[in-house]
Amino acid sequence: MDLIWDGVTEALRLIFSGNGYVYEVTFTSLLVSGSATLIALVLGLGIASFLAFRAPPGRTLALSAFNAGMALPPVAVGLLVSIMLWRTGPLGQLHLLYSRTAIVIAQAVIATPVVAALSTAALQGLNPNLRLQVLALGASRWQAALLLFREARLSLLAAGMAGFGAAISEVGATIMVGGNIKGSTRTLTSAIVLEVQQGDFETAIALSFILLAVILGIITVFTMLQQRRPPA
Amino acid sequence: MSAPLLQLQNIVVEHARRSVLDVPCLDILPNEVLAVVGPNGAGKSTLLRIIGLLEQPSRGKVLFAGRPISGNSLNFRRRMAFVFQEPLLLDTSIEGNVRTGLSLRGVPANDRQRRVEEWTTRFGIAGLRRRSARTLSGGEAQRTSLARAMVLEPEILLLDEPFSSLDAPTREALIDDLDAVLTSKRVATVFVTHDRAEALRLGDRIAVLMGGKVRQLGTAAEVFSSPVDSEVAAFVGVETIVPGRIREVSSGLASIIVGENTIEATTELPPGSDVLVCLRPEDVTVSGLADATLMSARNRLRVAVTRVRPAGPYVRMELDAGFNLVAHITKQSLEELAISPGANAIASFKATAVHLIPHRPG
Numbered sequence: 001m002d003l004i005w006d007g008v009t010e011a012l013r014l015i016f017s018g019n020g021y022v023y024e025v026t027f028t029s030l031l032v033s034g035s036a037t038l039i040a041l042v043l044g045l046g047i048a049s050f051l052a053f054r055a056p057p058g059r060t061l062a063l064s065a066f067n068a069g070m071a072l073p074p075v076a077v078g079l080l081v082s083i084m085l086w087r088t089g090p091l092g093q094l095h096l097l098y099s100r101t102a103i104v105i106a107q108a109v110i111a112t113p114v115v116a117a118l119s120t121a122a123l124q125g126l127n128p129n130l131r132l133q134v135l136a137l138g139a140s141r142w143q144a145a146l147l148l149f150r151e152a153r154l155s156l157l158a159a160g161m162a163g164f165g166a167a168i169s170e171v172g173a174t175i176m177v178g179g180n181i182k183g184s185t186r187t188l189t190s191a192i193v194l195e196v197q198q199g200d201f202e203t204a205i206a207l208s209f210i211l212l213a214v215i216l217g218i219i220t221v222f223t224m225l226q227q228r229r230p231p232a
Numbered sequence: 233m234s235a236p237l238l239q240l241q242n243i244v245v246e247h248a249r250r251s252v253l254d255v256p257c258l259d260i261l262p263n264e265v266l267a268v269v270g271p272n273g274a275g276k277s278t279l280l281r282i283i284g285l286l287e288q289p290s291r292g293k294v295l296f297a298g299r300p301i302s303g304n305s306l307n308f309r310r311r312m313a314f315v316f317q318e319p320l321l322l323d324t325s326i327e328g329n330v331r332t333g334l335s336l337r338g339v340p341a342n343d344r345q346r347r348v349e350e351w352t353t354r355f356g357i358a359g360l361r362r363r364s365a366r367t368l369s370g371g372e373a374q375r376t377s378l379a380r381a382m383v384l385e386p387e388i389l390l391l392d393e394p395f396s397s398l399d400a401p402t403r404e405a406l407i408d409d410l411d412a413v414l415t416s417k418r419v420a421t422v423f424v425t426h427d428r429a430e431a432l433r434l435g436d437r438i439a440v441l442m443g444g445k446v447r448q449l450g451t452a453a454e455v456f457s458s459p460v461d462s463e464v465a466a467f468v469g470v471e472t473i474v475p476g477r478i479r480e481v482s483s484g485l486a487s488i489i490v491g492e493n494t495i496e497a498t499t500e501l502p503p504g505s506d507v508l509v510c511l512r513p514e515d516v517t518v519s520g521l522a523d524a525t526l527m528s529a530r531n532r533l534r535v536a537v538t539r540v541r542p543a544g545p546y547v548r549m550e551l552d553a554g555f556n557l558v559a560h561i562t563k564q565s566l567e568e569l570a571i572s573p574g575a576n577a578i579a580s581f582k583a584t585a586v587h588l589i590p591h592r593p594g
Contacts, residue, residue, distance in 0.1 A: 129316055132286045136314035137333040138384065140306055147332070151323055 007205025014206050026210060029187040032100050033168035036107030040163045043108070044115025045156070049145055051116075052123035053131060063120060069113025074106075078173030081106045085177065098179035103187070106173040111163040118162055122155030123148065157226040161219055168215060188214070235298065237262045237420050238283060238388060243292035245278055245444075253278045253289075253444040260388060263418040267435025267452075269425055271467065275444040276424040277392055283422055284314045284390045310337060313381035317393040319373035321365035326357055326376050329365055333384045351379040355409060371402035378406075382413060389414075389421040395430065407433060428469055432456065440464050457512075458587055465510045465589065471558035472511040475591060478503050485530075485583060491554040496530040497586035508589040515585035516559035518549060519578050520569055529580040533557070537575050540566065551579050 014022045047066070051059050083089050085097040085105075096102045126148060134144045149156055171189035178185030180194060188211040195204035236259035245253035253275040260266055260283070270276050281287040282294065285305040294301045296308050313333070321329050327348055334344045352358040355375040360368070365376065374394055381389060394410075395403045411434060414421055425431050431438050431452070438455045440448040448460045459465035462473050476490040478501055486499045490509055501507065517529070518537075535551035542548075547566045551557040557579055561569075571577055 127318070127320060129318065130320050132281070133314065133316055133320040134322075135286055135309065136284055136312070136390075137380070138306070138310040138336045140336075143336050147322065 003201060004205060006202050008209055010202050011206035011209040014203075015210065022207070022210060024183065025186050025188050025191045025207070026214060028100065028185070029168060029189070029211070030214065032103045032174075032187060033107060033164065033170075035104045036111055036167040037160065037164040039104070039108040040111035040115045040167070041160055043112045044119050044159065044163065045149065047112075047116040048119030048123050051120045053145075053148075063117065066113045066117040066120070070117055072110055072113060073172075074110055074170050074174075075172040075176065077106055077109050078176030081109065081173065081177045097177065098181060098185060100178070100185055102177040103174050103185060106177045107167040107170055110170055110173065111167045114166050115159050115163040118159035119152075119156055122152040122159060125155065126152055154226055157222055161222045164218065164222070165215065168211075168218075234262050236260060236295075237297060239293075239295040239298075240282065241293045241295065243282055243289045243294070245275075245282065245287070246290040251444055253282065255279065255292075255444075255446055258439070258446060258449075260420055260422060261437075262420050264436045265414055265421040265423055265434050266437050266439060267423045267425060267431035268439045268441055269428060269431045269467070270441035271426060274441045276426075276441055278444075279441060280314075280390050280392050280422060280424050283388070284312055285309050286314070310384075311386060312388045312390060313384045313386035314390045315374075315377050315381045315392065315394045317396055319365075319368075319370075319377040321368070321373055321376055321380075323364075323366065325362055325364055326352065326368070326372075327361040329376055330380045330383050333380060337384075347383045347385075351383040354382070354413060355379040369402075370398055371406060374398060374406060375409075378410060378413075382417075382419075386419060389419050391421065391423045393425055396425070396427070410434070428456075428467075440467060442467070459510065459589065461589060462508050462510075462591075465508070465587070469512060470510045470587070471513045472509070472516075472556065474509050474555040475593060476507055476509045478505045478507060478588075486588070488586075488588070493533055493554055495533075495586060496583045497588055498583050499588050501588060501590060506591050506593050508591040510587040510589060511557070511581060511585065513548065513558040513560040516551075516557060516579055516581045518551070518559050518561055518565070518569065518571075519580065520571070521576060521578060523578070530583040531586070532578055532580045535577055535579045537571055537573050537577055539573055551577070553579060 050056065051062060081102065082097065084091045085102055086092055130151065131144060131148060134147045139147060169189065171193055174187055175190050175193065178190065180186050180190040188207055192204050192207045192211070195207060238260040240255050240258040243253060243255045244251060268276050268279060278287065282289050285294065285301060285308055301308050322332060330348045330352055331344055334347060349358065352361055355378055357372060357375050357379060360372060365373065368376065378394065395406060398406065407430065414434065423434055435452055437450065438452050439446050440455060442463060448455050448464050456468050459468050459470060465473055474490055476488040476495065478499070479487045479489050480503050481499065484498055484500070486497050486501065488495045488497060488507065488509060495509060497509070533553040535553040535557060537549060538552050539550040540547060543560070546560045546562055549559045549561060551559060559579060
């Protein structure tokens with residue numbers, strides 16, 4: 001218990017002493033995971049709209065793939081993205097390996113199936129005639145999609161939160177494709193792993209509390225958006 | 233007759249290779265209310281979705297004001313409004329719901345507000361404008377749905393059984409309000425229902441849809457008093473349908489042999505024709521044996537009462553005249569007649585009340 005208490009105290013000290021290292025890894029975490037979540041939302045909502053509204057042939061198969069994708073092992077994703085980004089890989093000429101962009105790609109690959117699968121379920125849960133009603137009100141395809149997203153906002157924001165959670169808590173792929181380089185690709189999660197490896201449990205616990213506080217803060221904002229009364 | 237506002241030409245809709253709609257030709261005329269009636273599964277809602285450009289037919293064309301619709305139908309969709317059986321309100325206020333279609337069209341805010349106020353007032357929901365749509369009763373929700381459609385000032389209004397999920401008093405009140413709106417605005421309307429009374433009340437013309445085909449199209453009087461076949465007759469409320477043969481015709485008045493009875497009816501069919509004799513229950517009167525001589529009706533049959541049961545505002549009486557005959561009489565008439573199952577009586581009906589359908593005995 002002393003170790004945890006010391007970790008909390010250290011966390012507060014690191015935060016309020018303006019420790020540059022802590023702020024830097026926190027910023028990197030927010031930047032890469034926020035970007036990955038944004039990409040996952042765009043791709044996931046697009047996929048979900050296509051699967052839910054167009055009902056293409058093979059929808060069940062595609063949905064199975066995205067549902068299975070929610071359990072994608074991050075190290076496998078990390079390995080796959082690394083191979084793609086190696087100098088000799090298909091995207092090697094982009095020189096993205098061990099960069100923040102590489103982490104964004106890996107985290108987006110992990111978060112997209114989560115957003116896509118949960119969003120498809122959310123949109124399929126709407127009354128099927130609601131889409132027809134919205135089109136009958138004179139909505140274009142884009143307007144219809146936005147109105148239906150608003151109707152399913154509770155579940156879609158939950159999907160967004162799940163996607164963000166999957167991205168920011170990820171560590172295996174982040175280290176593999178990012179390299180855990182101080183001042184560049186070190187995130188809160190990869191920093192925690194490093195501190196544990198170095199035996200500095202106090203700092204590791206402090207960084208863990210900061211990570212939890214960041215997640216709690218962002219998820220609270222999502223939840224407030226989710227629970228807000230619909231606009232008149 | 234004015235040019236059709238919307239035309240369906242050779243429309244075929246197939247779902248899973250099964251034909252669910254086959255309409256060679258159907259015109260929606262300006263200012264008319266076309267009621268589409270038919271049993272469940274007849275294809276009524278599919279027809280409405282095709283008219284509303286919400287579903288692509290497998291084959292055929294939809295023409296709006298003479299112009300065939302192909303490709304992006306948005307501009308044509310925006311000239312129509314659709315009310316579904318369920319209100320399908322968005323999760324916002326009543327005002328927000330009524331405003332949605334106008335916002336999608338980019339109508340300026342002040343015009344939007346004026347129109348929302350006008351139509352929420354006309355449908356009696358102005359006082360509820362700020363209420364969340366989730367807190368509304370079924371009647372209030374359907375009023376909102378109708379206001380949301382009418383605020384768009386559509387050229388064609390499409391109604392898909394909008395009253396079927398409402399209780400009777402709410403339905404009556406809402407039909408009254410819609411009737412007043414349609415009478416004043418004269419917007420071309422296609423009104424799908426399986427309720428014959430609603431169709432009679434609102435429809436200028438009635439289309440009977442069965443098995444995906446328009447079996448009869450005409451004025452309410454034509455369809456309800458002169459159904460084209462026995463299935464349409466049964467659907468529009470003709471309860472007595474019996475086969476017979478015209479024995480002779482004199483001055484338009486035919487004598488028809490039905491079992492051991494002879495029935496007189498007005499017709500243009502020649503003697504020897506096999507026919508189905510159709511009678512609506514409300515056209516049959518029942519009297520005691522002693523009162524029969526007072527009646528002027530051409531047809532008087534001695535019958536045995538087989539069953540009497542209440543049916544809403546009237547009493548349904550099943551009679552055996554050598555064939556099954558059904559009559560609707562008032563509760564007061566039943567009390568005055570004082571007859572019960574097993575008693576004999578006289579059933580009478582006018583020759584003009586009998587509708588004959590040419591029929592080939594099977």
